[in-house]
Amino acid sequence: MAIPKKIWANSGDSHFLEPPDLxxxxxxxxxxxxxxxxxxxxxxxxxxxxxxxxxxxxxxxxNTGETMSDIVNKRAPGANDPVLRLQDLxxxxxxxxxxxxxxxxxxxxxKSRELMASGVAAxxxxxxxxxMDASPRLLPTASVSLLDVDDAxxxxxxxxxxxxxxxxxxxxxxxxxxPYHYIDYWNPLWTALxxxxxxxxxxxxxxxxxxxxxxxxxxxxxxxAVLNYTQTTFxxxxxxxxxITSGALDxxxxxxxxxxxxxxxxxxFLGDRMNEGYRQHGKYVRPQLSKPPKQFxxxxxxxxxxxxxxxxxxxxxxxxNNVMWGSDYPHLEGTYGHTQKTLHELxxxxxxxVRRRITVGAFQDLFPEVGEPPADEY
Amino acid sequence: MAIPKKIWANSGDSHFLEPPDLxxxxxxxxxxxxxxxxxxxxxxxxxxxxxxxxxxxxxxxxNTGETMSDIVNKRAPGANDPVLRLQDLxxxxxxxxxxxxxxxxxxxxxKSRELMASGVAAxxxxxxxxxMDASPRLLPTASVSLLDVDDAxxxxxxxxxxxxxxxxxxxxxxxxxxPYHYIDYWNPLWTALxxxxxxxxxxxxxxxxxxxxxxxxxxxxxxxAVLNYTQTTFxxxxxxxxxITSGALDxxxxxxxxxxxxxxxxxxFLGDRMNEGYRQHGKYVRPQLSKPPKQFxxxxxxxxxxxxxxxxxxxxxxxxNNVMWGSDYPHLEGTYGHTQKTLHELxxxxxxxVRRRITVGAFQDLFPEVGEPPADEY
Numbered sequence: 001m002a003i004p005k006k007i008w009a010n011s012g013d014s015h016f017l018e019p020p021d022l023x024x025x026x027x028x029x030x031x032x033x034x035x036x037x038x039x040x041x042x043x044x045x046x047x048x049x050x051x052x053x054x055x056x057x058x059x060x061x062x063n064t065g066e067t068m069s070d071i072v073n074k075r076a077p078g079a080n081d082p083v084l085r086l087q088d089l090x091x092x093x094x095x096x097x098x099x100x101x102x103x104x105x106x107x108x109x110x111k112s113r114e115l116m117a118s119g120v121a122a123x124x125x126x127x128x129x130x131x132m133d134a135s136p137r138l139l140p141t142a143s144v145s146l147l148d149v150d151d152a153x154x155x156x157x158x159x160x161x162x163x164x165x166x167x168x169x170x171x172x173x174x175x176x177x178x179p180y181h182y183i184d185y186w187n188p189l190w191t192a193l194x195x196x197x198x199x200x201x202x203x204x205x206x207x208x209x210x211x212x213x214x215x216x217x218x219x220x221x222x223x224x225a226v227l228n229y230t231q232t233t234f235x236x237x238x239x240x241x242x243x244i245t246s247g248a249l250d251x252x253x254x255x256x257x258x259x260x261x262x263x264x265x266x267x268x269f270l271g272d273r274m275n276e277g278y279r280q281h282g283k284y285v286r287p288q289l290s291k292p293p294k295q296f297x298x299x300x301x302x303x304x305x306x307x308x309x310x311x312x313x314x315x316x317x318x319x320x321n322n323v324m325w326g327s328d329y330p331h332l333e334g335t336y337g338h339t340q341k342t343l344h345e346l347x348x349x350x351x352x353x354v355r356r357r358i359t360v361g362a363f364q365d366l367f368p369e370v371g372e373p374p375a376d377e378y
Numbered sequence: 379m380a381i382p383k384k385i386w387a388n389s390g391d392s393h394f395l396e397p398p399d400l401x402x403x404x405x406x407x408x409x410x411x412x413x414x415x416x417x418x419x420x421x422x423x424x425x426x427x428x429x430x431x432x433x434x435x436x437x438x439x440x441n442t443g444e445t446m447s448d449i450v451n452k453r454a455p456g457a458n459d460p461v462l463r464l465q466d467l468x469x470x471x472x473x474x475x476x477x478x479x480x481x482x483x484x485x486x487x488x489k490s491r492e493l494m495a496s497g498v499a500a501x502x503x504x505x506x507x508x509x510m511d512a513s514p515r516l517l518p519t520a521s522v523s524l525l526d527v528d529d530a531x532x533x534x535x536x537x538x539x540x541x542x543x544x545x546x547x548x549x550x551x552x553x554x555x556x557p558y559h560y561i562d563y564w565n566p567l568w569t570a571l572x573x574x575x576x577x578x579x580x581x582x583x584x585x586x587x588x589x590x591x592x593x594x595x596x597x598x599x600x601x602x603a604v605l606n607y608t609q610t611t612f613x614x615x616x617x618x619x620x621x622i623t624s625g626a627l628d629x630x631x632x633x634x635x636x637x638x639x640x641x642x643x644x645x646x647f648l649g650d651r652m653n654e655g656y657r658q659h660g661k662y663v664r665p666q667l668s669k670p671p672k673q674f675x676x677x678x679x680x681x682x683x684x685x686x687x688x689x690x691x692x693x694x695x696x697x698x699n700n701v702m703w704g705s706d707y708p709h710l711e712g713t714y715g716h717t718q719k720t721l722h723e724l725x726x727x728x729x730x731x732v733r734r735r736i737t738v739g740a741f742q743d744l745f746p747e748v749g750e751p752p753a754d755e756y
Contacts, residue, residue, distance in 0.1 A: 181601045223559045223623025225662045226671065229655030230619050230648065234612050241608050245601025263651050265696070269643035270608065272686035276641075277607030279685075280711045284603045293604065307657075308650035310696045317695040318643070318688045333658045 004376030007343040007355070010363035011097035012304030013203070013260035013326030013334075016131055016140070017072075017079045018103050018123065026122040034115050036106035050110045075337075076330030082134035085329075089137065092339035094327055095373035096137040096363065098260065100168050100203050101127070108174055108208030116145040120155055128162050139367060141168035141201050146177055149185060153192045160196035165367055166258065167198050170206035171235030181242035187251070194252040199366050202239045204262045205232035229333065236262035237270050240301055244274065247287045249296040256366055258302045261328055264311035268318040271297045298322065302362055306335055307342055311358060312350040324362035382754030385721040385733070388741035389475035390682030391581070391638035391704030391712075394509055394518065395450075395457045396481050396501065404500040412493050414484035428488045453715075454708030460512035463707075467515065470717035472705055473751035474515040474741065476638065478546050478581050479505070486552055486586030494523035498533055506540050517745060519546035519579050524555055527563060531570045538574035543745055544636065545576050548584035549613030559620035565629070572630040577744050580617045582640045583610035607711065614640035615648050618679055622652065625665045627674040634744055636680045639706055642689035646696040649675045676700065680740055684713055685720055689736060690728045702740035 023035040036049040047054045078085035089097065101123060110116045120143040127140040142159035144152040144167055156167050178185045193200050219227035236259040243249055243257060271294030278285055278293050289296070298319065304326030305311055314320050325343070328334025335342045347355040360373060401413040414427040425432045456463035467475065479501060488494045498521040505518040520537035522530040522545055534545050556563045571578050597605035614637040621627055621635060649672030656663055656671050667674070676697065682704030683689055692698050703721070706712025713720045725733040738751065 179597070179599075181597065181599055181605065183600050219557070219559065219620075221557070221559055222561050222625065222665060223620065225659045225664070226623040226652055226655040227559065227616075227619055229659060230623075230651050231616070233651055234615075237612075238605075238609070241605055242597075242601065245604040245608075247600065263647055263654075265643065265647035265650065268688040268692075269641055269647055269686075272643065272683075272688055273608050273611055273641050274604055275687075276685045276711060277604040281603045281607060285601075286603070287600060305650075307654045308647075309653075310646040310650055313691075313695040314646075317691040333654060 002378055003344070003348050004378055006093050006340065006377060007347060007359060008093050008095050008373035008376070009325045009327075009339075009343060009359035010367075010370065010373070011094050011327040011329065012258055012302070012324045012363060013306075014097040014099045014329040015079065015102050015331060016099045016127070018101060018126065019080070022126050023119065023122055026125065027118055031115055031118050034110075034112070035119055036103070036109070047106060049106045050112055050115055052109055054109075072330050072332065079330040082131055082138060086135055086137065088329070088336070092327065092329075092336065093343065094329070094339065095360075096139060096367065096370035097327065097329070098166060098201060098258070098367075099127075099131060099138055099140045100201070100260065101141070101143055108170075111147075113145065113147045113151060116147050117151045117155070120145050121158070124155070124159050124162070124164070128159075128164070132163055137370060139165055139370070141166045142198070143168055144189075146170070146173050149189055152189045156189065156192045156198055157196060160198050165197070165199060165369075166201045167193060168201050168203060169239075170208065171202050171204060171239045172207040174208050179242065180239060180248075181246035183246040183248050183251070186248070190248050190252045190255055194255040197254075199256050199258050200243075201258045201260060202236050202262075203260045204236040207235050233262045233266065236260075236303075237266055240270065240297065241274060244289075244293045244296045244301075245278075247289060249300045250287075250289050250291070253300070256300055256302065258304065258366060260304045260326060261306070261333070262303055264303060264305035264308040264323050265314040265318075267297055267301065267303060267320040267323070268314055271320075302366060306333065307346075309346070312346060312354055315354050315358065316351070321357060322362050322365070323358055325358050380756055381722070381726050382756055384471050384718065384755060385725060385737060386471050386473050386751035386754065387703045387705075387717075387721060387737035388745075388748065388751070389472050389705040389707065390636055390680070390702045390741060391684075392475040392477045392707040393457065393480050393709060394477045394505070396479060396504065397458070400504050401497065401500055404503060405496055409493055409496050412488075412490070413497055414481075414487070425484060427484045428490055428493055430487055432487075450708055450710065457708040460509060460516060464513055464515070466707070466714070470705065470707075470714065471721065472707070472717065473738075474517060474745065474748035475705065475707070476544060476579065476636070476745075477505075477509060477516055477518045478579070478638065479519070479521055486548075489525075491523065491525045491529060494525050495529045495533070498523050499536070502533070502537050502540070502542070506537075506542070510541055515748060517543055517748070519544045520576070521546055522567075524548070524551050527567055530567045534567065534570045534576055535574060538576050543575070543577060543747075544579045545571060546579050546581060547617075548586065549580050549582060549617045550585040552586050557620065558617060558626075559624035561624040561626050561629070564626070568626050568630050568633055572633040575632075577634050577636050578621075579636045579638060580614050580640075581638045582614040585613050611640045611644065614638075614681075615644055618648065618675065619652060622667075622671045622674045622679075623656075625667060627678045628665075628667050628669070631678070634678055634680065636682065636744060638682045638704060639684070639711070640681055642681060642683035642686040642701045643692040643696075645675055645679065645681060645698040645701070646692055649698075680744060684711065685724075687724070690724060690732055693732050693736065694729070699735060700740050700743070701736055703736050
């Protein structure tokens with residue numbers, strides 16, 4: 001096998017930072033005023049959202065005096081700008097990418113249906129004009145309100161008509177809402193996604209946060225940074241379990257799920273475990289499925305990873321073909337600045353067909369319209 | 379490669395059911411009266427423990443009128459009896475096994491240090507006489523009180539002197555206690571385990587339960603049975619993360635962890651993910667470790683699984699050598715009644731050295747004194 005000098009890859013995971021005045025420009029003042037606003041002070045911020053007010057300490061990791069979002073903005077200005085972004089992608093060797101919104105940490109504090117539905121519509125209109133229309137290589141994901149299934153269905157259908165190919169769902173529903181495995185409630189949304197050929201994209205680390213608690217910071221103390229990062233993967237696995245065991249993927253064979261940033265090798269593991277529970281507890285399992293749970297996972301669920309060194313082995317030897325690479329641009333967990341180094345480490349010893357499948361093919365299953373990256377140079 | 383007719387395996391996971399009068403026989407009446415007691419009625423039970431009283435609905439899965447423990451007792455009488463158990467093991471092809479206690483669902487409701495310390499001592503004395511002394515093939519795990527680290531240390535040292543080779547720790551600490559990654563608090567326990575050559579055995583599904591809530595039943599509704607079973611694995615992974623990222627395994631290079639019943643293929647996945655967080659968030663990581671997190675996992679952490687079809691591939695191709703088989707005797711998730719069928723499905727196409735490592739070798743790393751199973755017959 002010959003390894004190209006520059007490896008081109010599609011990315012199943014990247015992020016856009018929205019402009020701070022997005023809602024002021026697009027919503028009536030009465031609604032815009034209720035969207036999340038932050039006033040920053042030394043060491044803390046005051047956030048107001050939907051009539052509530054929170055004080056939040058501003059973490060300054062590493063005592064550099066910079067917040068995490070200062071750091072990300074400075075290292076990757078393309079996070080906010082499609083022209084600069086495409087330059088970065090060309091430089092790094094990334095052809096097409098799925099982009100997720102960055103707003104969200106406060107979205108779970110919005111309790112009003114009207115406000116949430118208007119907010120996601122404004123965000124999706126903006127992303128259509130600013131990201132989707134900038135290049136066919138950029139595939140923004142539609143945000144939806146989960147406060148009511150009818151609102152989610154309507155926004156998925158509206159966005160699909162605008163050209164959206166994927167909808168972003170958080171890994172857990174808002175507080176008080178029915179969890180994803182309550183299929184009788186959520187089935188209209190699964191139907192809308194399937195009928196509009198919209199990929200259901202779960203991004204890990206997006207469980208709603210309780211504003212009065214730790215903002216997803218589950219662990220403090222020794223090892224906290226690694227514990228909190230590693231912990232985020234479980235939410236993507238749980239959402240996947242819910243979609244399979246509830247029968248949602250069984251009832252919607254054309255529905256495809258993408259779990260972004262959750263890693264590469266969890267699929268074989270989770271599949272084996274669900275199969276064990278399904279078979280050994282068979283008498284108590286409702287609903288019965290037309291195939292073992294692992295088969296739904298292998299056929300209808302895709303995953304993106306950045307650095308996992310066992311990704312190639314999992315595809316070659318554990319039979320999970322729906323693993324794709326992702327850059328997580330512009331985040332710290334991602335490969336920005338070392339993408340080619342990472343791709344060569346991952347694939348220089350891999351068979352051509354496995355490299356092709358992980359860098360290009362699995363992504364094309366979901367989004368064939370992005371076409372082919374530039375030809376490899378040897 | 380030739381496959382033996384009967385495949386013999388050690389088991390990293392089994393369970394003993396304690397007799398109901400264990401505490402009455404071994405503790406002063408004033409303490410015995412405060413240990414968990416259940417009065418069963420039609421469809422519910424009243425449990426008293428340490429001065430508290432709870433009413434609990436008795437789940438009758440599958441509407442057979444039987445509780446889960448009725449079902450288990452009926453299918454495997456060896457659950458309560460070492461002589462019958464050894465007959466079952468011989469029949470199934472299991473040589474040596476690690477056994478976990480079954481008491482526990484109410485143990486997290488005990489708030490008194492004295493009561494908990496006396497209770498685990500009584501349980502360990504009983505298991506020494508009734509299980510350990512019955513056969514060198516049976517390796518009971520010592521229970522410890524986690525209400526205070528000094529009590530845990532004392533019981534580990536007492537049990538090691540009695541011949542115990544492993545201590546059972548639940549996958550999370552009791553409510554109000556410091557989580558496992560607070561190494562400054564727990565370090566004396568890690569030291570005691572390492573110094574006494576006692577394996578730290580986490581059994582999945584053992585998080586303390588809140589008596590007023592769902593008893594570990596996280597999910598209800600469609601898919602609940604499979605969701606709840608699959609979910610249990612995450613606790614074992616989180617405990618492992620805590621032991622690695624806090625530096626406990628770094629400071630105690632001779633300490634070995636066994637994660638029982640958590641499955642086979644999560645190690646490579648979790649290792650890759652911890653490495654990513656450790657490297658990408660490097661500036662914010664405390665403590666720094668002497669090796670990447672995955673290396674501690676691969677070197678000092680062992681896992682047992684029952685049916686996972688990717689176990690062989692994970693060892694052969696993803697480099698995790700510390701995977702061992704386990705029967706989970708006598709539970710429904712286990713292989714009782716179909717052990718040989720399972721072992722042949724797992725290993726008939728595997729290289730001899732991989733079969734040997736998973737069925738015998740990894741277990742012997744931890745417990746070499748159990749010796750060799752009977753010679754294979756071809």
